[in-house]
Amino acid sequence: MKKSVFLGALTVAGVTAGVAAAGTLDDVKARGTLNCGVTTGLIGFAAPDANGVWDGFDVGVCRAVAAAVLGDANAVEFVPTTGKTRFTALASGEIDMLARNTTWTFSRDVDLKFEFVGINYYDGQGFMVPKALGVSSAKELDGATVCIQTGTTTELNLADFFRKNNISYEPVPIETNAEGQQLYLAGACDTYTTDASGLAATRAAFENPADHVVLPEIISKEPLGPLVRHGDNEWADVVRWTLNALIAAEELGVTSANVADMAATAGDNPEINRLLGTEGNLGEQLGLSADWATKAIMVGGNYGELFEGNIGENTPIGLARGLNAQWTDGGLLYTPPFR
C-alpha cells in the first residue's frame, strides 16, 4: 500500500521536475490554489476556528493574494509551519509565499535568499506590569525582576535597553510564553517582556486583564511581513502590490462595503480608478485581471478593516494602531503610489 504511493510520488516527481522552472504565478494559476505558509497558531494572526476555517491577520493577506490571482479567497491551501520549518518550506517550493509574522532582517533577506515584499505589522518588544506596581514607564523599572525568554533576540534587546538607561534588572529565565504567563501571574517577576503583540494577546487571556498594563516603551524593531523566494520578481510584485493595494485602499477610503460601487464605474479620484482597474492597465502589467485589487479588497476589506477585525481594539487582543496607522495619521504605513 505504502510502496505504491511511494512509486506514484516518484513518477509525479519526474513529471513535475520540468514544470517547476516556470514562474510561480503561472504555477499558482495552473494549480488553481495558492500554497500559503502560516503559523501553526498565533492568536489573532492565524488560527483555525471551531470549524477548521483559517482566520486571522496574516491569513487575511493570504486570502487577498489568492483573490487577486485566482479570484477566489478560498482557493488557498494553508500550510502550517513552525519557526523551525518555515524557511525550508519556502525555499523548497512547498509554499508559494510565507505570511507568518516573520521579522524582516538583513540576514533573512540576503543570506537566506528571500524577498520580503513589505511590512504588514510593525511590532516591537514591550513590557507588561501589574497595575498595582504603579509604574508608568519602563525607565522606572530599576532593580525589577524581568521574565524573559532565553535564547531570543528579546534577551539581547533587554540587556541593551537597561544598559543604555543605566538601570539594573534581575532576569528570570523562562522557556515558553505559557511558562512566562504562569510565572508572571504567580508574581515571580515584576514585569514580563516580549513582542508587544504577544504581550497584548497574553494579557487578553488573563482572568482580569484590566489589572495589568503594557508600558508605552517599545525597545526594538520587529517589522513583520510576508516573503517569497528570491529570483521570481513577477511573483514578488504580485504579492507586494496586493499588500500595497490593501494599505492604499484604507488611505483612499475604499472599504469592503463601498468597493463594489466604486469599481462599477470610474469615479473622480484617478488613483482609486487606477487601483480598482476602471482606468489604466495596472492589472495587466502584473499579469492579472483588471479588477485584481477589487477582488483582494472585497475579501476582508482594506488593511484597516483586517486590523480591526482580527487584532484591533474591539477584539479580545485589543491592539492599538500605533505605528501601524497610516502615515496621514502619524503611523508608518506609506505605500508607493498606484501609477
Next chain:
Amino acid sequence: MSDTHAHSVAFVRTETIPQMAPPSSASGPIAWMRENLFATWANALLTVSALYVIYLLITATLPWILNGIWNTDSLAECREALEGQVGACFSVLTERWNQLLFGFQYPSDQYWRPGLAFVLLFFAAAPVLFFDLPRKLLIMTAIYPFIAYWLIWGGTIWIPIFAALGFVAGYFVFDRFGKSNFAAGFFGGVAAAFAVWILSGYVTPALTPETPFLEAVQSRDMGGFMLNMILGVVCVSLSVPLGIALALGRQSSMPLIKWICVVFIEFVRGVPLITLLFVANVVLAYFLPPGTTFDLILRVIIMITMFASAYIAEVIRGGLAALPKGQYEAADSLGLDYPQAMRLIILPQALKISIPGIVNVAVGLFKDTTLVSVISMFDLVGMIRGPILASTDWNGVYWELFSFAAILFFVVCYGISQYSQWLERRLATDHR
C-alpha cells in the same frame, strides 16, 4: 480423669461452644489497619502524612473538577459563568473534541470512517494478541491494513486493492520458488510485487471514478489523536518484524548482512528521533524536485519505524544472548535448518524474554509520536499547542486540555502494559 464421676464435679459442659468471630484485634478492618498501616510508629507517621497529602490533593482538585463548566463557547464566558469561583472550563473539550480527536481539517461528516477503522482495529489485533483465538481470524488481520487505509484516506478503492494484489503476487512467487532456494524466492517475490504495483500505477487512474465512493482526504488533513494512533499502530507493527530481522542479521555469520545491520542499528540509535523527523520533513524537501508531494505521513512513518526497529533489534538481541548456547546446539543436533531452528526453538524463547523490553519501546514510541507537532503536524499535542490555544476563544486554557491528552495517552499505554503482563503470565512455562 477416668476415676472422677459426673456427680462429683461441679460443672460439666454438655454441648460445644458456638463458634465465635475472632476478636477485632486479630481480624477485620481494625486488625488489617494495625498490621498494614500502623504497625510501627514510623509506619503510623507515614500513613498519617500520606493521608494528609491525599486530602490536600483532593481538596485542591475536586472542587475544580466538580465545579467544571461544560457548556460555554469561550474562556471569557466560562469565567463569567464561574463568577470568580474555582472551576475548570471543560467546555473547551465539548466544543473542540472533534479537533482533538481528528484534527481540524478532517471533514466532519466523515468522522465515522476513522471511528470504524478504530473499532475494526480491535478485531484485527485480537488474533495476533490472543493466540487462543481461532487461527482463521488472521485473515482479518491480513486485510485490515488495506481496509483501514481505504477508510481513513478514502479515494478510489483500487489503490488498496492493487497494493494487496502486489503482496499476494509476491507471496505466490515466494511460495513457488522459496522452498528450493530462499534467495530466489525472496527476491522474485519482491520483484513480482513491484511489477504489480508499477502496472497498477498505469491502470489505477483509468479506473478511478470522478467521485469515489469515499471522499478522498489528504494526508495533511489528518490530525488529532487519530494521527497519534495511526503513527503508533503502524510503526509498532512494522518495527517488531523489522527489529527481529535486524537482530538476527546482526548475529549472522555473513559479513555483509552483519555489517549492514550493525551500521543501520548503530547509526539510527545514535541520532535523536527529532533529528530524523526534521530530515523527513525538511531535508528531504530539498532533495525532491519542487512541487513533489511525497506524502508527509509516509515520510514520518518511515523515520519512526527505522528508529523503533533499531531499538527493538537491540532488545531482541538481548533476548537471543540470554539463551544458553545449548539451545542452539540442540536445534542443530535435531537436524533443523536455520529458519526452522529460529522459528521453532530460538525465537519463541528469545521473544518471551524480550517482552518487557519490546513493550517498553512500544510505549515510548507511542508517546514519542507527539514529537511530530514540532514539524508542524497537528497531532493531539500539536492541536492543543497550535490552533486551540491560539484561538481567541480559548487562549489561556492549559490544565483542561493537557489533562485530557494525558488521560487518552494513559489509557492506551496502561492497556499495552496490562496486556504485556498477561502475556508474560500466559507464557510462563518454566518453574521459578
